[in-house]
Amino acid sequence: MGNKTSLYDQHLIAGAKMVDFAGWDMPLHYGSQIEEHHRVRRAAGMFDVSHMAVVDLHGLRVRAFLRTLLANDVARLTTPGKALYSCLLDTQGHVLDDLIAYFLTEDWFRLVVNASTRTKDLAWIQSHASAFGVAVRERTDLAMIAVQGPEARMRTLNVLPGTLSSAADQLLPFQGKIGEGVGEEDWFVARTGYTGEEGFEVVLPSAEAAGFWKALLAAGVVPCGLGARDTLRLEAGMNLYGNDMDETVTPLESGLAWTVAFVPRERDFVGRAALDAQRTVGVSYKLVGLIVEGRGMMRHGHAVKVPGVGEGIVTSGGFSPTLGRSIAFARVPAATTTECHVEVRPGQWLTARVVKTPFVRFGKSHWT
Amino acid sequence: MIEASAEYRYTKTHEWVRREEDDSITVGITAHAVELLGDMVYVQLPEVGRTVAAEEECCVVESVKAASDIYAPMSGEVIAVNDTLDASPELLNQDPYGAGWILRLRPTQPDEFASLLDQADYAAVVAEEEH
Numbered sequence: 173m174g175n176k177t178s179l180y181d182q183h184l185i186a187g188a189k190m191v192d193f194a195g196w197d198m199p200l201h202y203g204s205q206i207e208e209h210h211r212v213r214r215a216a217g218m219f220d221v222s223h224m225a226v227v228d229l230h231g232l233r234v235r236a237f238l239r240t241l242l243a244n245d246v247a248r249l250t251t252p253g254k255a256l257y258s259c260l261l262d263t264q265g266h267v268l269d270d271l272i273a274y275f276l277t278e279d280w281f282r283l284v285v286n287a288s289t290r291t292k293d294l295a296w297i298q299s300h301a302s303a304f305g306v307a308v309r310e311r312t313d314l315a316m317i318a319v320q321g322p323e324a325r326m327r328t329l330n331v332l333p334g335t336l337s338s339a340a341d342q343l344l345p346f347q348g349k350i351g352e353g354v355g356e357e358d359w360f361v362a363r364t365g366y367t368g369e370e371g372f373e374v375v376l377p378s379a380e381a382a383g384f385w386k387a388l389l390a391a392g393v394v395p396c397g398l399g400a401r402d403t404l405r406l407e408a409g410m411n412l413y414g415n416d417m418d419e420t421v422t423p424l425e426s427g428l429a430w431t432v433a434f435v436p437r438e439r440d441f442v443g444r445a446a447l448d449a450q451r452t453v454g455v456s457y458k459l460v461g462l463i464v465e466g467r468g469m470m471r472h473g474h475a476v477k478v479p480g481v482g483e484g485i486v487t488s489g490g491f492s493p494t495l496g497r498s499i500a501f502a503r504v505p506a507a508t509t510t511e512c513h514v515e516v517r518p519g520q521w522l523t524a525r526v527v528k529t530p531f532v533r534f535g536k537s538h539w540t
Numbered sequence: 541m542i543e544a545s546a547e548y549r550y551t552k553t554h555e556w557v558r559r560e561e562d563d564s565i566t567v568g569i570t571a572h573a574v575e576l577l578g579d580m581v582y583v584q585l586p587e588v589g590r591t592v593a594a595e596e597e598c599c600v601v602e603s604v605k606a607a608s609d610i611y612a613p614m615s616g617e618v619i620a621v622n623d624t625l626d627a628s629p630e631l632l633n634q635d636p637y638g639a640g641w642i643l644r645l646r647p648t649q650p651d652e653f654a655s656l657l658d659q660a661d662y663a664a665v666v667a668e669e670e671h
Contacts, residue, residue, distance in 0.1 A: 189578075204633070456583070517600070
């Protein structure tokens with residue numbers, strides 16, 4: 173028996189096929205994950221992401237703390253509510269996790285971290301927080317629902333409580349807002365997501381999650397499982413921790429160099445020395461997007477060969493419902509240019525094109 | 541989960557077999573197999589005219605979750621394949637015992653039919669797996 177989110181019963185009612193994910197009983201799909209995928213690209217779908225950990229950081233020096241802890245620079249967050257995607261690195265520059273940091277007030281930041289890394293992350297954050305007098309509080313009292321798709325914002329605004337609805341309507345991309353009305357203090361809405369579509373991620377008291385879920389259902393938002401979540405994020409060119417990066421690689425080898433703030437030079441974040449050194453020498457491997465030529469599925473762990481260059485591996489792969497063919501991320505030698513070969517079945521190699529990601533953004537793709 | 545008709549036989553590897561009036565057999569995969577695999581995205585069909593032995597790999601189905609080999613339930617010659625699966629692999633999910641059929645064989649060892657699982661045997665295999 174795994175952990176259950178406050179929406180567990182709702183998943184069963186909706187006919188979910190439940191699977192274990194990082195110790196949590198989570199919905200894989202509610203019938204067809206491809207249909208769910210299309211609903212998010214074309215209308216609106218919702219995901220229970222309550223298994224992820226919401227971690228609140230309180231303290232007068234919380235900003236200084238995060239400027240040391242994170243590879244991206246929270247100094248970029250000047251507007252309250254603004255969010256920043258960042259890697260959490262160890263001293264070797266290896267990726268402990270990826271997360272979203274929200275600037276709520278000058279003495280309160282919120283992190284959302286992966287379920288699979290929760291324990292490790294909390295220990296790591298705690299070990300660095302004391303020096304800054306920062307209090308670390310995991311919000312196990314909260315649930316989280318992501319509503320995504322071109323119609324997601326409109327449908328969500330209609331069911332958000334009171335003042336939060338109008339506040340949510342005003343949010344800029346990658347910005348969130350804590351509820352200010354009576355009884356809304358533990359509600360938080362952010363214009364973020366993991367699908368490449370518009371939408372919100374709503375954090376709310378666990379006790380109110382089922383009611384909100386049912387209201388979204390009534391507003392025409394369809395439940396979507398982890399299966400669709402994975403194909404949507406892959407199409408959107410978004411990394412998955414544990415697949416595309418982990419504690420054996422750096423962000424520079426994982427397509428995440430853009431998330432590392434090397435400027436200002438004097439900011440000494442955890443892992444910086446190692447990344448500076450790697451930048452000087454140059455990386456041996458990089459993460460690229462692939463589209464298969466012909467029919468066959470590229471999947472996590474498949475071998476990759478780049479003629480005359482070397483070998484690599486598929487880190488995430490699968491069927492793209494939008495493109496109707498297999499897409500993937502692969503870690504390949506840095507000298508890889510336009511093409512490689514992927515072993516989709518033992519002894520069966522297919523050619524794949526190296527392409528820029530995202531594969532799909534706002535329902536559209538320029539790849540065929 | 542299991543087609544009730546007495547015409548059907550099954551394999552431990554989750555293929556179903558239906559004997560037709562002309563003594564050829566139609567082969568597909570069971571609803572239980574489809575349930576395990578999830579949405580189908582690609583079917584690699586054998587060539588018509590190919591000769592297969594019982595339990596030989598003759599086809600690959602790929603779902604969102606995994607690639608899975610399909611084994612010939614009996615020895616014989618492939619006399620037809622369901623080409624509509626090329627464009628519509630979801631037929632395997634929607635109608636595994638009907639429009640989602642995969643291929644037809646002309647058996648060369650008709651006795652093999654008797655050693656296939658009947659409905660009760662197959663139900664026991666499924667129950668064992670789900671246990």
